Amino acid sequence: MNFQERLADIYQRMRDEQLDILIGLHDGAHFIETPNPVMVMSGFKSLGAAAVLLRAEGSSEMVVTPAWDAERAAECCPETHIFGGVDVVETLLKLIDGRSLVSIGLAGLRFLPSEIAYRITAAFPQARPADAIVFDAARIKTGVEIANAREATRIAERGYQHLLHIARPGISEDELAVTLKWHMKTLGAEDNFLMLCAGSHNRAVQPSTGRRLQAGDIILAEITPSYGGQLAQICRTVVIGPASDELARKYALVVHAMNQGIAAAVPGVAMAEVCRAINSVLEAEGYGEFCHPPHIRRRGHGLGFGSVRPGDVALDNATVLEPDMVFMVHPNQYLPQTGYLLCGEPVVMTAQEAEPLTEQKAALASVPS
């Protein structure tokens, strides 16, 4: 699929729902968990709050803030009429005449800060939620998004190699994370959801702090660069000093669970089966209690920044897997003997299976103490 085909799909869904106008909204706070309808509908990653209007007859307009970013938006979206403004809501309202007379769908409203959301709701009281129209059409990635995910994965793997090269006792989590983020930026990653922490017994992976690494620490790293607005992620575990036999055994168990999850991901099955396959491995070893909250929330997730479909690798996700879906498979398991352990690969669904995007899959690593 390419972007034009996806857009055509969105327009068709608009017509099916008898919408005159579809508005996608985003506040410019690009977050890994939050889908971005503006990016899905335009391909543009905004600096500030932005909105895209699709009209049923086939035209498109976009409001960007700050106003001076309009030229960059126009270069990205040459077929779209761009309007730069100081305030996204005020500028948007000028584009729609007779708001009460047209059928309007809104996508992205529930993710907006209340300050913007309240004004949108007041301006379009008759509007219907239209998130499904946008994100159902974006449940599979375009060819460009898949290519960007592959490049982001390549950057992630090189970032991981750099981590192995520089992680030593004495460096702080923050220093390590900043250095790695910069390194991956030199490789082309315009953003990075790099969660990195360390400790002798981690309860979870967390944002970095000023804590200094020590011998015996287990470093957890969710390395998540974005390339061309497409995230990819690898989840890795590194021990400072030699790994104990128990740690090695438990990590191998979690990797085995991951591999079973990847093997279970075939077109036509529900995402819940992937989660079930991972859980089964750990339950068989007596870790059933740790397969549920508060120890684990999910076994993977979609990768934005545009669409985060097919959603979480979770028991309650009935989404049927299809070719060209891209998502993470990461057991990321807390075990009482070792603490939290990370392993995970980004995968793209092919016609037959889930293909990891990585060249080297997760393995417990050790750096000198």
Place this chain on the structure above:
Amino acid sequence: MHPTLLIGPSDWQPERMPKAEFLRRIEALWQSCPDASRALVYGSPRHHAELAYLTNFVPKLEPAVALLSRSDEPRLFVGGGANMLGAARPLTWMENLAPLKELESARTSACILIGGGYMSTMLRRSVGDAPDVTSQLWTQMRCKSSCELGAIRESCAILGAAMEAVAQAKQSGASVTAAILAGERAANDRGAQDVRTLFSANGGRTLQPFGMLIERTVDPLQLYIAVRQLNYWAEGFALRSERPCPAAKKADALLHAVLPLIKAGSSTSAAAKLLTSERAPYQCHPVTTGALANSFGLALEETRCTDIGTTFEAGEVYSLKIGVTDGAYQHAITSAMIALREDGSDILWKSESPIIRAK
């Protein structure tokens, strides 16, 4: 561009921002809201200046809410579950931390609300009719204490180092993104909490964030760098060129002309009028339209709260921006950071002469 995750040193440093500083700020809040017995202060990774001002806490991943009370120990509710509390503790002077989901059971009446506009709709509705006093707090936030000035000075010093690193990289023939990355690295090497950049690849006509690597060099290079340290920002625009740049010369001259007008009690419109009258034959650059200066400190982007009023005020720190364009091929933006005292002003950072010679 706002990053998906805030990465950088944000631990509370009590020797630089003592707990007493935050308690003083909270006491001032109570004095300005005499009828309030409790305050809910919300912050998200994107918008958290108020939360940082009162608690030092910067929500790196998920939102947080501080519950302040005249009588009880303050509490901080952190998003992301109990497992995130360990990473949150070093970032604040507050000791009573809990997961955000426990806020529901903790809330009481007679709360004032700060940062309500940044909240999700669902959370905002759950707070009910609590009066939002965010703008009132910003009135207090604008006047900088000595601790705050110290933090901003440090940010400005790092900003200067980053600008110098970009200039040197450009002079050595680095591509535009390599030069920008050199500046970011210089800031990182000095322990910057955060660094954001914009640059122009079209002679200064527009600015863009880092998207992908650009292998070519550009001249002139218009750049924007913002650096954060101890939660306080400094920002700067500069143009670097190997050739004479009339627009840059003009922008520089305007900056020097307007700086003497920036003093406590002086009219902001007088400064704006001087720029308008002296700018010819150039027009105002789109990036600086309507933004001669804004109050600066804990936020990069809260423009409504940081707009300059009718007079420049002692105790404030301003980011002064001068941009010109001929609408064709000549564009330049320059800037300065200036702290006002009752009896004068201190230029914390100023863009230097744009001309650099290629090596």
